[in-house]
Amino acid sequence: MNALVAVYRLHAPAADVRERAEAIALEQTVELPRAAVTDPFVEREILGRVRDVRPEPGGTHLAEIAYPLACFGDDPLLLLGVLFGNTSLQPDVELVDLELPAGAARVFGGPRHGIAGIRELAGVRDRALTAAALKPMGLSPEALADFAATFARAGIDLVKDDQGLVDQETCRFEARVRAVTRALDRVADETGRRPVYTPYLAGSPRELPARIELLARLGIRAVMVSPMLAGVGLLADLAREGRLVILAHPSWGGAGRVAPELLLGRLFRLLGADASIFPHAGGRFAWREETCRAIADRLREPWHGLAPALPVPAGGMTLDRIPELLRFYGRDVMLLVGGSLYLAEDRLEERARAFVRAVTEASEEVSP
Numbered sequence: 001m002n003a004l005v006a007v008y009r010l011h012a013p014a015a016d017v018r019e020r021a022e023a024i025a026l027e028q029t030v031e032l033p034r035a036a037v038t039d040p041f042v043e044r045e046i047l048g049r050v051r052d053v054r055p056e057p058g059g060t061h062l063a064e065i066a067y068p069l070a071c072f073g074d075d076p077l078l079l080l081g082v083l084f085g086n087t088s089l090q091p092d093v094e095l096v097d098l099e100l101p102a103g104a105a106r107v108f109g110g111p112r113h114g115i116a117g118i119r120e121l122a123g124v125r126d127r128a129l130t131a132a133a134l135k136p137m138g139l140s141p142e143a144l145a146d147f148a149a150t151f152a153r154a155g156i157d158l159v160k161d162d163q164g165l166v167d168q169e170t171c172r173f174e175a176r177v178r179a180v181t182r183a184l185d186r187v188a189d190e191t192g193r194r195p196v197y198t199p200y201l202a203g204s205p206r207e208l209p210a211r212i213e214l215l216a217r218l219g220i221r222a223v224m225v226s227p228m229l230a231g232v233g234l235l236a237d238l239a240r241e242g243r244l245v246i247l248a249h250p251s252w253g254g255a256g257r258v259a260p261e262l263l264l265g266r267l268f269r270l271l272g273a274d275a276s277i278f279p280h281a282g283g284r285f286a287w288r289e290e291t292c293r294a295i296a297d298r299l300r301e302p303w304h305g306l307a308p309a310l311p312v313p314a315g316g317m318t319l320d321r322i323p324e325l326l327r328f329y330g331r332d333v334m335l336l337v338g339g340s341l342y343l344a345e346d347r348l349e350e351r352a353r354a355f356v357r358a359v360t361e362a363s364e365e366v367s368p
Contacts, residue, residue: 003066004104005051006083007097010061021050021063024093027086029071045070062096069100074107076232076271084258094257098266102304110306111274112242115332118274118310121221121245122157122196127363128326129334130155130356131312132341134180135162141171141179147348148180152187152195154352158334159184160224161200163249173203173211181218198222198247201238202230212238221245224277228252232271239272247312248273260291265298268309275310275334280325283316289328296329312336319351319358326362335359 012020022034025048030037037043045068052064072078084095111117119125132151134144144165151159159180167173177199188194201223203211215223222245227235229252238246248268253260264278278295279285296311311329314336325335337355344351 003068004100005066008063009094011092017061025065076236096259105304108270111309113245113274114307115310128331129157131158131336132156133162133338137164141176145179145183149183150349154349155356158196160198166202198224200224226251236271245274248276261294265295277312279315280313285315322358323362326366
């Protein structure tokens, strides 16, 4: 196979679905009527082709369309544009899956660190990992740094900025990153252990280079990015550089008609995310367990030799659900708990220690 194959769900009358699929193949490549495509090279090497259209229960149809690799090369923006550019504006189409040759997957490269690299950085090998978020928006860098120190003393493995923290006047990026780093240094001096600090990296192309340079100067080894806000190009470039462990955040990931298991599971992994956050069923978001299972499978399953990425279920998880979550995902997971820790107020460290303890104990009850 020398082409990417995209799978679309079509909400159209059965009599029209083949024509609808052919129109998508044209729209996503040449953006011309078929009769206007006469150049032999374009016909052979660029034009999308419908491979299959088959019915689904409920009256929808799945259409498989093959796009030659020459359409996007190694450019992640072109990849997403070919997959679902103009067609995303059509309300009767969903993008639900893709497959591509092993060689094309290796061109994008996937995670450079993956599950093994995250475990090595955190110093955790035989249990699930723990994570906590610094929040809320509006607090000063010093206040957030105090929270980071509390989580560090409690033994949390990864402390990340909340995605609402970018560069507000109340909490500038550089001031926050420096304050949190100093706080974690102090705890490391006291305890001999420090969590992986994961700042939220966002901003305009004019601002990003200085922020990335600051992280390098401070020795920070991990970042969180929102690929659908900052751009998939940033995700891919950071992965290709290879220095940073990358945690992908799903913000804006539900704004289009793209299957979550494809976007948050397969595409983010393909473009270099070492870990991917997503809402688990039963929290603040009305997601089904089947969707969460599919995302985790796409992140961890063998796929063209790419490193597996770490699932990070989140979105309103509570400590009493930890045994259930580990039975569902196994040990190769990072549990992200936020709001339910902060409810403890002046008992935050005690609550965070209980989180770590519960994950450690539950990990002993499940298979790796």
